[in-house]
Amino acid sequence: MLRLVNRRILLNILSDRQPISRAEIAKISGLNKATISTITSELLKDFCIVEDGSGRTTPIGGKPPTPLRLNAKRFGLFGVDIRADESILALGDFNNRIVARMSFETGSNASSFLNKIGKEIRKLRGKHHSFIEFAGIGVSLPGLVDNHTGKFLLSVVLPWRDVPVVQLLEKATGLPVTIDNSARCSALAEIWHGKAQYAHVRNLLYVSVSTGLACGVVIDGGLYRGGNNTAGQFGHIPINVNGPDCRCGQRGCWDLYASDKATLKRYSEMRGTGGKRISTMRKLVELVDSGDTAATDAIRETARYLGIGITGLINGLDPEVVVIGGEITKAWGVIEPIIVEETKRNLLAPRSHGIAIRPSAFEVRPSLKGALTLVQNSLLSVPHMG
Ligand SMILES: [Zn+2]
Known part of the structure; x- marks a missing residue:
């Protein structure tokens, strides 16, 4: 797994900064020169990267310190x-x-x-x-x-x-x-191609907020799939045993409080007979942007429930980064302080390196x-x- 993580780091640096020399890669990545030399020789041999300028062989008499670039057509x-x-x-x-x-x-x-x-x-x-x-x-x-x-x-x-x-x-x-x-x-996309600061992150929790709520967990640089490939269905952890029935057969699942479906339902209850009737999160976020009180309150309440669930998952999994994806992150300015506040209050152990909670690096898909x-x-x- 270490090999994969190092290759990932190196390829990401190449993709962002190419053309770039081995020495510069060492400086940015913090990897030692021997590791970089091994990985780059393997990648050169496989034509995954090329030495800038020639793209083929190097002059007889040894390799000059030529910069490297990815071979996009490989x-x-x-x-x-x-x-x-x-x-x-x-x-x-x-x-x-x-x-x-x-x-x-x-x-x-x-x-x-x-x-x-x-x-x-x-x-x-x-x-x-x-x-x-x-x-x-x-x-x-x-x-x-x-x-x-x-x-x-x-x-x-x-x-x-x-x-x-x-x-x-x-x-x-x-x-x-x-x-x-x-x-x-x-x-997987976040750990591979998320913001540059994730390059060295090995443990990441992704919370996908959409019609339902599901998670992806990266442990030690690799996706965690579990024994039966169903890992990540944290949306169906009950957070209220006296809550409403869930389609999974349990009661009061996290999904029923923090999914888009839950937020839209909450908004329609809060707006009462007034307010706009809407059916998508995109429209709800537009209402938040326009200052609609019911829409803002509905989303704030969802953020609180997101914070409650995420706190439990941080306590259990100890990721370095939590990434939240979905339309709700377009209202990041509203939801972030509430989620952060919730996790700060209820984390079991102080995190010496802190815990980063961020919206997905990818706006679309x-x-x-x-x-x-x-x-x-x-x-x-x-x-x-x-
Ligand atoms: Zn459920």
């Missing part, structure tokens, strides 16, 4: 972000740039929909022949996923059940396919970035690429 990576309403297919290069992107209305028939995606991927492969190789396809799914069987099990937002996503897409494209649920994909990162992550987890 790998093409496909990311598929499946959501209940609209799904996105993207082709990214090895330098994290999206070179093609298209959206589709998500079909209720999973296999015909995935075959359609497979067909588009074949077309994109034919069109973008400048890539040396296509590394694979990462798929983010809105529900429970079994990584061992490659199946999408079930979801409350999509009528797909027991869908062999990996098998269907591999058959349609001939490329290796990796799947995961959207909260875990988003967590962190799970799409996560789908692409799934491919990158599996590519770099193996000792020798290519």
Whole structure:
């Protein structure tokens, strides 16, 4: 895992600062020169990075201290972000740039929909022949996923059940396919491509606030999936045993107090007969921005519940960074002080390094970035690429 973390740090520095010399990488990363030299030789051998200027061989008589840059065309990576309403297919290069992107209305028939995606991927492969190789396809799914069987099990937002996503897409494209649920994909995107200060972070909690509430946990640099691949469903921890019934069979789950659905319900109760009738978080945040009292109170109350749940998770998991994703983070100025206040009051142990609570680094579709990162992550987890 250390190897993967170091490769990730090095590739991120290259992506941000290229062209850059080994010495400068050492200065920024804090990694020692021997480690950097080992990783860069491996990456050069695999043509993942190139020495700036030549891009091929170095002059006879040894290697001058030439700067390095990523070989963007080394790998093409496909990311598929499946959501209940609209799904996105993207082709990214090895330098994290999206070179093609298209959206589709998500079909209720999973296999015909995935075959359609497979067909588009074949077309994109034919069109973008400048890539040396296509590394694979990462798929983010809105529900429970079994990584061992490659199946999408079930979801409350999509009528797909027991869908062999990996098998269907591999058959349609001939490329290796990796799947995961959207909260875990988003967590992976944050640790890989979040703000620069995350470069050395090894433990991160991602809280996805959307119709429901789900989490992704990165432990020691890798995604934590659990024994049955269901890890991260913290939305269904009861925070009030006398609370309302939850669809999971328990009562008073965190999800019922802090999800978008809960916030919208709270707003509609608070606004009474007056106020605007709205059905999306985006509209609710607009009302907060315009100074609407009921909307602001509803969101503040959600922030308190987010703080209560997050405090419990910090006590249990001890992450260095907590990242919150979802429309609600557009009202960050309103929710942040309440969440921070709640965690400060109730943390069990003082944190010597503090705890950073931040909105997602990605304004749009962190799970799409996560789908692409799934491919990158599996590519770099193996000792020798290519
Ligand atoms: Zn529940």
